[in-house]
Amino acid sequence: MKIVGTKTIPTPCRSNHASNLLAMEGGDMLCTWFGGTMEGTADISIYLSRFDAAADRWLDPVKMSKDPARSEQNPALFRHPSGEIWLLYTAQLKTDQGTAIVRRRRSVDEGRSWAPIETLFDRQGTFIRHPPVVNPQGILLMPIWHSNIQNAFGNDKSLVYASGDSGLNWDLWEVPESTGCVHMNILPSCRVAFFRRRPADRIFRSLSDDGGLSWSAPEPTTLRNNNSSIQACEASNGRLYIIYNDSAAEGRASESPVPPWVQNREEFLAQCNITDSKLAAVWGVPRNPLKIASSTDLGASWTHELTVEDDETLHSANDDHGAFVGDYSYPSIIEAPDGEMHVSYSYLRDAIKHVTLKF
Secondary structure, three states, X not given: OEEEEEEEEOOOOOEEEEEEEEEOHHHOEEEEEEEEOOOOOOOOEEEEEEEEOOOOEEOOXXXXXXXXXXXXXXXXXXXXXXXXXXXXXXXXXXXXXXEEEEEEEEEOOOOOOOXXXXXXXXXXXXXXXXXXXXXXXXXXXXXXXXXXXXXXXXXXXXXXXXXXXXXXXXXXXXXXXXXXXXXXXXXXXXXEEEEEEOXXXXXXEEEOOOOOOOOOOOEEEEEEOOOOOOEEEEOOOOOEEEEXXXXXXXXXXXXXXXXXXOOOHHHHHHHHOOOOOOOOOOEOOOOOOEEEEEEOOOOOOOEEEEEEEOOOOOOOOOOOOOOOOOOEEEEEEEEOOOOOEEEEEEEOOOEEXXXXXXO
16 A cells, blocks of 8 residues: 555635545545634534545635534535435534534535535434444444533443434434443444544444444454544455554653643533543543554454554644644545545644545
């Protein structure tokens, strides 16, 4: 595997994060992310850019959300069985994840125009990161987790919304023993899923033998995790590919149960009522290097394929507090119809970077 192309997606925003890719026929792609001044502020909105294959460039992004009271985050793109494209994202009151709901926009013309914003899941505290998948029986599976100020940073659990009527009605299935395992990434075969871990130790995985309705208790893989998002895909060559930060908690001075965007540490810890260190999240673990590994046994073992980024000294041009030094995070990885692999990720949060790979 080698890198054959690198591009920076244009953005009007100071801070850019949590990208997600969708491949189209003909070589075009869509990329969505959230941007604004800082994660958790009310000016954070969802943006969408199209890669024009004929022009070999990313077009200027379009602002897809506009709630002046909510921080709109974690967008995901999904090709519905009907052919529609869904843009899903969360919307919360500033940094209060307990107020998050999931909203949706739909497109019937390959992302060129979009229907008005609607609410898909209105339960307060519902969060997403990865798009739905369609299992072999045609059931839509949407991985989620529930957050509030008490459990959002170590005691949250993964769940799966399942819909047998194309998304009109949803049933909720809980992933057993998934405390601290979030950002559930269900692969399209619905046999395996991977998780980010709040304690910043390992990527975890879970298996299913019934099309993704019920799952085994998540167990650690050999890959390290830094309490940051990962993503995997199933390629046409039969291998699984995963992109992740190869780092974990080691007791560094920078490590803390408090996220970097929280201003008042003492108030936050009191609100969260963190009393069990085993449940507390670990933040501040470096979000580098960014690597790709592959597996032929559903993630039981892994082979290193490529290091995408590893410079731990680069500073963001827009980071006044030094929180995002050497930060290459929240990646997305897909295989396009022509067999090329594409990844996107937050590059120091200054922009979203796009990298093209070939075997």
